[in-house]
Amino acid sequence: MTQKTIGYVRLEWTCPVCGSRNPGPQKTCSGCGAAQPAHVEFQQAAQEELLQSEEEVRRAKVGPDVHCAYCGARNPADAQICTQCGADLSEAAARTSGRVIGAFRSEAQPDIACPSCGAANPATALKCARCGSSLATPMPSPIATASAPGRGAGALFLVGGIAVVGMIAAMIFLLAKTSDVLGTVQGVRWMRSIAVEALLPVTYQTWRDEVPRNAELGRCVERVHHTQDVPAANSQEVCGTPYVRDTGSGYGEVVQDCVYEVYAEWCEYTVMEWQPVRTETLRGDDLAPRWPEARTGDRERLGERMEQYEIIFATDGSTYTYHTRDPDLFSRCTIGSRWILQVNQLGSVTAIEPAP
Numbered sequence: 102m103t104q105k106t107i108g109y110v111r112l113e114w115t116c117p118v119c120g121s122r123n124p125g126p127q128k129t130c131s132g133c134g135a136a137q138p139a140h141v142e143f144q145q146a147a148q149e150e151l152l153q154s155e156e157e158v159r160r161a162k163v164g165p166d167v168h169c170a171y172c173g174a175r176n177p178a179d180a181q182i183c184t185q186c187g188a189d190l191s192e193a194a195a196r197t198s199g200r201v202i203g204a205f206r207s208e209a210q211p212d213i214a215c216p217s218c219g220a221a222n223p224a225t226a227l228k229c230a231r232c233g234s235s236l237a238t239p240m241p242s243p244i245a246t247a248s249a250p251g252r253g254a255g256a257l258f259l260v261g262g263i264a265v266v267g268m269i270a271a272m273i274f275l276l277a278k279t280s281d282v283l284g285t286v287q288g289v290r291w292m293r294s295i296a297v298e299a300l301l302p303v304t305y306q307t308w309r310d311e312v313p314r315n316a317e318l319g320r321c322v323e324r325v326h327h328t329q330d331v332p333a334a335n336s337q338e339v340c341g342t343p344y345v346r347d348t349g350s351g352y353g354e355v356v357q358d359c360v361y362e363v364y365a366e367w368c369e370y371t372v373m374e375w376q377p378v379r380t381e382t383l384r385g386d387d388l389a390p391r392w393p394e395a396r397t398g399d400r401e402r403l404g405e406r407m408e409q410y411e412i413i414f415a416t417d418g419s420t421y422t423y424h425t426r427d428p429d430l431f432s433r434c435t436i437g438s439r440w441i442l443q444v445n446q447l448g449s450v451t452a453i454e455p456a457p
């Protein structure tokens with residue numbers, strides 16, 4: 102991010118003695134003649150205009166004003182001796198500078214009513230044109246800043262997380278705790294399947310320079326690839342809202358934060374990939390499972406194989422079904438054979454072994 106200076110504006114300060122508003126460059130109050138103390142900060146004018154006078158721009162750039170170590174009077178940064186008491190200014194303290202005061206107020210502001218006599222005065226006026234009273238300063242408009250994420254949401258996530266962990270722990274406990282039950286094989290079922298795959302076009306999206314070499318290039322659009330501080334071949338400068346920074350001299354520097362958005366081509370591309378197109382399945386209820394006959398056509402191949410077995414056990418008063426993918430275990434489950442079933446708290450069989 103780079104900061105660009107758009108120009109300079111005149112600031113204001115309010116006299117702590119009499120409350121009068123004074124132009125920023127003016128070092129003593131026009132209402133009561135008091136000098137501006139070091140702690141009285143500059144503020145924005147109700148309506149700001151970029152300075153055209155070269156002399157004023159020079160004074161704005163010269164650096165923060167200094168306060169005389171002896172009498173406290175405000176003097177320009179490049180002054181050698183105090184204009185009020187003649188003291189040497191080499192020991193003088195510089196005013197603080199760099200503070201962001203607010204968003205640049207270039208738009209015309211509505212008239213303000215005099216608090217004493219009610220007369221309407223332009224927003225730029227410091228004193229009432231009719232009665233001479235000081236006019237109130239409108240509150241500076243703050244620059245919008247990203248608000249920090251709420252702490253409440255984080256706490257909610259934490260509580261939710263603990264609840265989920267607790268539920269998982271309870272499930273593991275229920276599933277792990279088993280009891281042994283004696284069962285007899287009553288029936289068996291098997292299912293075997295083979296997926297058939299074909300080479301088919303698949304479309305993806307990526308940056309132009311990341312498109313695979315063997316791919317077919319599709320439609321491309323220009324998109325912001327990244328932002329940077331320096332211009333590039335295919336870039337566009339984007340700037341934020343201008344804002345005013347206190348230079349310490351009674352003038353404000355109007356600045357803007359800018360970046361260059363660098364564009365690149367975001368493209369669709371198509372590649373050929375093996376994808377499942379159909380599944381051949383064979384089922385049976387004996388102990389001799391077989392693979393289905395899967396024929397492959399042009400540009401096709403055999404894919405993933407799957408086997409699932411079910412064994413139905415009768416126990417003292419109820420029936421259990423055990424699921425497995427182990428063909429050897431399945432082949433030993435002859436009708437009428439006796440097995441010890443491990444049954445968990447949810448009533449599912451988690452393992453079986455031959456009864457002694």
Ligand SMILES: [Zn+2]
Binds near residue numbers: 116117121133135
């Ligand atoms: Zn005053």
Ligand SMILES: [Zn+2]
Binds near residue numbers: 169171186187
């Ligand atoms: Zn002095």
Ligand SMILES: [Zn+2]
Binds near residue numbers: 217231
């Ligand atoms: Zn008035």
